[in-house]
Amino acid sequence: MSTPKSRARKQLTILLGPVTLFLGIFFAGPLGIMLVFSLLEPGLYGGVEWNFYHWNYGRLLGWADGLIEEFDPIYLQVFGRSFRLALITVALSLIICYPAAYWVSRSPDKWKGFCIFLITLPFFASLIVRLYAWLLILRPTGFLNHVLTSLGLVAEPLDLLFSRTAVLIGMVYIFVPFMFLPIYASIEKLDMSLVEASKDLGASTFQTFRRIIVPLTLPGIVGGSIIVFIPSLGNFIVPDLLGGAKVVMIGNLIEQQFLYARNWPFGAALSMLLMAAVLVFLLVYITSVSRQQASETIRA
Amino acid sequence: MKTNIKSFARAAIVTITLSVAALLSTTAYPAGKLNVYNWGDYINPEVLTRFSEEFDVEVTLDTYASNEEMLAKIQAGATGYDLIFPSVHMHDILYKLDLLEKTDIYKHPDFKNIDPQALRAKTDPKGEYCLPYAWGSVGILYNKEKVQDIKSWADFFAIPEKTGEKIIVLDDMRETIGIGLIVNGKSVNSRSKEDLKLARDFLLEQKPKISAFSYESPPLVMAGDVAAAHMFVGVMFLVMQDPEKLGFVIPEEGATMYQEDICVLKSAPNKGNAKKFLEFYLRPENPALNVQQQMNGTPNIPAIALLPDELKNNKIINPPADVMSRLQIFEDLGADLKLYDRIWTKVRTAQ
Numbered sequence: 333m334s335t336p337k338s339r340a341r342k343q344l345t346i347l348l349g350p351v352t353l354f355l356g357i358f359f360a361g362p363l364g365i366m367l368v369f370s371l372l373e374p375g376l377y378g379g380v381e382w383n384f385y386h387w388n389y390g391r392l393l394g395w396a397d398g399l400i401e402e403f404d405p406i407y408l409q410v411f412g413r414s415f416r417l418a419l420i421t422v423a424l425s426l427i428i429c430y431p432a433a434y435w436v437s438r439s440p441d442k443w444k445g446f447c448i449f450l451i452t453l454p455f456f457a458s459l460i461v462r463l464y465a466w467l468l469i470l471r472p473t474g475f476l477n478h479v480l481t482s483l484g485l486v487a488e489p490l491d492l493l494f495s496r497t498a499v500l501i502g503m504v505y506i507f508v509p510f511m512f513l514p515i516y517a518s519i520e521k522l523d524m525s526l527v528e529a530s531k532d533l534g535a536s537t538f539q540t541f542r543r544i545i546v547p548l549t550l551p552g553i554v555g556g557s558i559i560v561f562i563p564s565l566g567n568f569i570v571p572d573l574l575g576g577a578k579v580v581m582i583g584n585l586i587e588q589q590f591l592y593a594r595n596w597p598f599g600a601a602l603s604m605l606l607m608a609a610v611l612v613f614l615l616v617y618i619t620s621v622s623r624q625q626a627s628e629t630i631r632a
Numbered sequence: 633m634k635t636n637i638k639s640f641a642r643a644a645i646v647t648i649t650l651s652v653a654a655l656l657s658t659t660a661y662p663a664g665k666l667n668v669y670n671w672g673d674y675i676n677p678e679v680l681t682r683f684s685e686e687f688d689v690e691v692t693l694d695t696y697a698s699n700e701e702m703l704a705k706i707q708a709g710a711t712g713y714d715l716i717f718p719s720v721h722m723h724d725i726l727y728k729l730d731l732l733e734k735t736d737i738y739k740h741p742d743f744k745n746i747d748p749q750a751l752r753a754k755t756d757p758k759g760e761y762c763l764p765y766a767w768g769s770v771g772i773l774y775n776k777e778k779v780q781d782i783k784s785w786a787d788f789f790a791i792p793e794k795t796g797e798k799i800i801v802l803d804d805m806r807e808t809i810g811i812g813l814i815v816n817g818k819s820v821n822s823r824s825k826e827d828l829k830l831a832r833d834f835l836l837e838q839k840p841k842i843s844a845f846s847y848e849s850p851p852l853v854m855a856g857d858v859a860a861a862h863m864f865v866g867v868m869f870l871v872m873q874d875p876e877k878l879g880f881v882i883p884e885e886g887a888t889m890y891q892e893d894i895c896v897l898k899s900a901p902n903k904g905n906a907k908k909f910l911e912f913y914l915r916p917e918n919p920a921l922n923v924q925q926q927m928n929g930t931p932n933i934p935a936i937a938l939l940p941d942e943l944k945n946n947k948i949i950n951p952p953a954d955v956m957s958r959l960q961i962f963e964d965l966g967a968d969l970k971l972y973d974r975i976w977t978k979v980r981t982a983q
Contacts, residue, residue: 376966376967377703377707377725377728377729378703378704378707379707404978406977406978406981407977409981410977410981413981467848471852471855471857472856472857473855473856473857474857493798493843493857494798494843494844572803572846573848575844576800576842576843576844576845576846577803577844577845577846577980578839578842578843578844578845578980579980579981579983580977580980580981584980585977588805588973588976588977589973590704591698591700591701591704592698592700592805592973593805593969593970593973594700594969595970595973
């Protein structure tokens with residue numbers, strides 16, 4: 333006879349076995365390969381030579397591999413720029429999504445379903461096609477400028493194509509649904525009687541928002557921010573198409589190393605650094621958020 | 633790389649498979665197969681259809697967007713492809729990696745049609761492996777309503793300051809660093825740090841004037857959103873449709889050229905049909921048919937005579953000797969490619 337304990341263990345094995353196996357083979361395996369490759373010498377035409385080679389990480393920090401000229405932390409600059417773009421994307425989509433999600437969650441049920449449908453509608457078309465559409469909208473002879481000039485709102489066509497504004501519009505456009513859905517889910521669950529109680533006890537609207545609504549919907553904000561942050565960090569299609577590829581992002585850099593530069597180990601090293609940076613960043617973010625949450629609870 | 637479709641393909645990583653024979657609604661089942669792996673939009677589908685009909689072979693076409701993409705796929709062990717169309721420097725690399733099948737195509741009587749100058753691959757000087765396929769220059773496409781008299785790289789980079797219009801250069805490491813080398817009178821295959829520093833400094837100086845690095849420029853130039861763009865000669869198909877509005881020029885300082893060769897892979901499952909295709913493509917009427925759709929140069933000399941006058945006498949597609957002497961072709965740089973990579977990142981990162 334199996335004891336309840338051993339039955340539980342068996343159950344756990346059955347439930348978690350497949351996912352562990354899957355991640356072990358398709359996630360940990362490639363990760364291990366990348367780690368090893370990042371310490372090897374690049375092969376002349378792609379691939380690797382099985383010799384230990386420490387230059388990949390040195391080059392990443394700016395040392396010039398004894399090749400062209402001086403120390404130049406050019407790759408770290410690319411990292412910094414990608415992080416900045418990702419953070420701005422998170423902030424902008426949060427500002428746009430929070431009020432919208434609040435409004436949708438407070439509207440009648442028949443509207444809710446329709447609004448969620450509208451938010452997910454873009455997923456029905458390919459990302460590339462939608463970004464090309466933005467190219468057509470934003471260009472000087474494009475749709476936006478036609479509308480603005482014919483309404484007399486601007487005298488000269490706006491010069492948005494291949495600008496930083498265009499990149500931000502594109503990034504926020506892509507990631508809005510990813511921010512909206514988690515926030516919506518947590519606002520939906522928000523107990524309105526707590527909000528009413530706060531008002532009854534004399535709190536101002538701002539106080540209620542800051543002390544009651546935000547802490548209670550924090551899981552949605554954190555979740556949405558993470559889901560937007562990570563893919564926007566690796567995104568390079570938007571800066572390429574709408575920004576004119578004038579700025580290299582981490583994503584381009586890695587692609588460049590694996591294809592045109594035929595330097596797999598350096599590409600692997602870049603990927604490892606990216607992963608490490610994301611991990612550290614998320615750890616800091618989550619601990620600071622949960623600490624803040626804890627102190628809010630104590631104060632309340 | 634040869635067409636504006638390039639990054640559509642690159643970004644979407646979509647492989648379009650076109651079964652030419654299946655489209656023909658042939659009643660009989662084709663006797664054999666030929667799997668072609670070529671650049672996107674780099675062969676007239678009519679050529680494949682003709683081959684398919686004449687030899688009763690089912691032809692499939694897969695496409696790639698860069699030499700490196702193709703190499704990566706072959707190196708990763710992709711089998712099933714018979715014919716590939718590498719650029720000359722990639723032809724050399726494939727030879728060094730022992731991926732090419734010896735075809736002895738040079739022994740065929742029709743090989744006399746091929747311009748001996750077109751045997752550009754250093755590892756295959758006689759044509760024992762591959763057949764020169766097509767070539768073209770990389771120059772400047774411009775909108776005549778926005779700018780006039782573009783003759784040189786100097787004119788091109790002066791556009792933004794003179795007129796306030798936009799310019800686009802290719803999002804291509806070798807091509808764009810190539811401009812920097814050419815304007816400094818250096819070889820586009822230079823391995824000298826000093827030469828490359830000159831090229832880098834030139835490009836850094838131009839960077840603020842460049843609106844974008846892109847392969848997608850032709851529609852923007854046509855619409856007038858962009859005045860001029862660094863582009864492959866294949867864009868002549870647009871220029872010839874609207875010569876009042878569009879112009880293409882091979883810059884005075886010099887320019888790069890490209891050439892692709894047709895090669896049979898060592899791993900090809902249908903080597904017999906692949907060799908038949910090389911022989912088929914030696915016959916002048918076939919490259920002539922291809923040029924009429926592709927608007928690029930052919931190494932098959934009798935084929936040029938078969939072209940309609942506007943193509944035969946076109947100085948961009950079939951440039952005179954003095955222009956030809958200003959064109960440079962890329963060579964494989966081996967490990968020195970790292971120098972270019974570093975500069976390219978620097979140029980792209982500068983603000």
